Amino acid sequence: MKLTTTLTASSLILSACLLSACGDSSSTADAEGGSDSASASTSASGGMILTTDLPEERLEGTPIPNKVPNLVQPPTEAPKITVPEGSTLLSAGKPVTASDDFTIVGDIAYITDGDKQAGEGYYVEVIDGLQWVQIDLEATHNIDAVWVWHFHSQRRAYHDVIIQISDDESFESGVTTIYNNDYDNSAEMGQGKDAPYIESRFGLLVDAKGQAGRYVRLYSNGSTANEMNHYTEVEVFGRPVE
Ligand SMILES: [Ca+2]
Ligand SMILES: [Ca+2]
Numbered sequence: 001m002k003l004t005t006t007l008t009a010s011s012l013i014l015s016a017c018l019l020s021a022c023g024d025s026s027s028t029a030d031a032e033g034g035s036d037s038a039s040a041s042t043s044a045s046g047g048m049i050l051t052t053d054l055p056e057e058r059l060e061g062t063p064i065p066n067k068v069p070n071l072v073q074p075p076t077e078a079p080k081i082t083v084p085e086g087s088t089l090l091s092a093g094k095p096v097t098a099s100d101d102f103t104i105v106g107d108i109a110y111i112t113d114g115d116k117q118a119g120e121g122y123y124v125e126v127i128d129g130l131q132w133v134q135i136d137l138e139a140t141h142n143i144d145a146v147w148v149w150h151f152h153s154q155r156r157a158y159h160d161v162i163i164q165i166s167d168d169e170s171f172e173s174g175v176t177t178i179y180n181n182d183y184d185n186s187a188e189m190g191q192g193k194d195a196p197y198i199e200s201r202f203g204l205l206v207d208a209k210g211q212a213g214r215y216v217r218l219y220s221n222g223s224t225a226n227e228m229n230h231y232t233e234v235e236v237f238g239r240p241v242e
Contacts, residue, residue: 046085047082047083047084047085048082048083048084048085048087049080049081049082050080050081050082050083050087050144050145050205050237051078051080052089052147052235053116054078054116054201054202054203055116055117055118055149055152055201055232056117056118056201057118057200057201058117058118058119058152058153058201059118059153059154059155060118060119060153060154061153061154063154063155064154064155064156064224064225065224066155066156066157066198066224067224068157068159068196068224069183069196070183070195070196071157071195071196071197071198072195072196072197072198073198074155074197074198074199074200074202075200075202077202078202079202079203079205080205081145081205081207083144083145083237084144084210084239086239087144087145087237087238087239088237088238088239089235089236089237090137090141090143090236090237090238091112091135091137091216091234091235091236092112092114092235093112093113093114094112094135094136094137094138094236095112095135095136095138096108096109096111096112096133096134096135096136097133097134097136098126098131098132098133098134099126099131099132099133100126100127100131102127103124103125103126103127104125104126104127104228105123105124105125106121106122106123106124106125107124108124108126108133110122110123110124110231110232110233111124111133111135111231111232111233111234112135112233112234113233114233115232115233116149116201116203116232116233117232118151118152118153118201118232119153122232123150123151123230123231123232124230124231125228125229125230126228126229126230126231127228127229128222128226128227128228128229129221129222129227130160130187130219130220130221131219131220131221131229132217132218132219132220133217133218133231133234134169134171134215134216134217134218135215135216135234135236136169136214136215137213137214137215137216137236137238138214139214139240140167140212140213140214140241141212141213141214141238141239141240141241142210142211142212142238142239142240142241142242143165143208143210143211143212143213143216143236143237143238144207144208144209144210144237144238144239145205145206145207145208145235145236145237145238146163146178146179146205146206146208146216146218146234146235146236146237147203147204147205147206147234147235147236147237148161148163148203148204148206148218148231148233148234148235149199149201149203149204149231149232149233149234150199150220150223150229150230150231150232151199151223151225151230151231151232152199152200152201152203152232154199154225155198155199155200156198156199156223156224156225157196157197157198157199157223157224158199158220158221158222158223158229158230159182159186159196159220159221159222159223159224160181160182160186160187160192160219160220160221161179161180161181161182161194161196161204161218161219161220162177162179162180162181162182162187162189162192162218162219162220163177163178163179163180163206163216163217163218163219164176164177164178164216164217164218164219165178165208165211165212165213165215165216165217166213166214166215166217167212167213167214167215168215169214169215171215171217174213176211176213177189177190178206178207178208178209178211179192179194179204179206180192180193180194181194181195181196181197183195183196186221187219187221189219199223203233208238210238210239212241216234216236218231218234
C-alpha cells in the first residue's frame with residue numbers, strides 16, 4: 001500500500017513538471033536576450049565568476065555623436081571578473097545620499113532598488129555639473145566589485161566617472177579610488193587611467209579587489225547627451241570583514 005502511494009505521488013510530480021517545464025526556467029528569458037543568469041559559478045581558481053541579472057536592451061530616440069577620445073564601445077556579452085567565494089550583493093535597499101538633494105527626475109532610492117530597466121521610471125536624474133551619489137553599506141565590508149548602470153537606453157558616455165571607497169562618510173580621509181576615467185583631470189581629483197565607455201545594458205563592472213570600506217561614492221559630470229547625471233542602478237558586491 002505504501003509503495004502504491006509513493007508511485008502515485010511521483011507520477012503526479014512528473015506530470016506537473018511536463019506541463020510547466022520544471023527546471024527549465026532560463027530558456028525563455030535567454031531567447032529574448034533578457035535577464036541572464038543570476039547565479040555565480042565556481043571557477044577553477046577557487047573563486048567564482050561574478051554574474052548578475054542584466055536588463056534587456058532597449059534603445060530609444062536618435063543616436064548622438066559621442067566625441068570622446070579613446071572611447072570604449074559597448075561589449076557584446078556580460079563583463080566577467082572572478083571574486084572570492086561568499087561574495088554577495090551588499091547594496092540592495094541600502095541608503096543612498098547625493099552631493100545635491102535636488103533630483104530632477106525620479107528618486108535617489110532607485111539606485112539600490114534592484115530595477116535596472118531602461119527608460120522612464122527607472123532612472124534618477126541628478127542635477128548638472130560634477131556630482132556624486134553615495135551608498136552606505138551600513139558596515140565595513142571587503143568590497144569585491146561595483147557594477148554601475150547610469151542610463152542605457154541611449155549610446156552615450158558619462159564624463160569624469162570616478163568611483164571611491166572609504167570608511168569616512170565625508171570622504172576626507174582613507175579614500176581609495178577604484179575607477180577613474182577623468183582623462184583630462186577636469187574634476188581635479190587626479191588624472192584617471194581608465195577609458196571612457198559607452199553605456200549599455202551590460203553596465204560598467206569594476207574590480208574593487210577586496211578593498212575595505214563602508215561607503216561607495218560615484219562621481220560623474222554629465223554625458224555626451226546632456227549636462228545631467230543619471231543612475232539606474234549600482235550594485236556593490238563583497239563580504240563582511242573577517
Ligand atoms: Ca534601480
Ligand atoms: Ca574630464
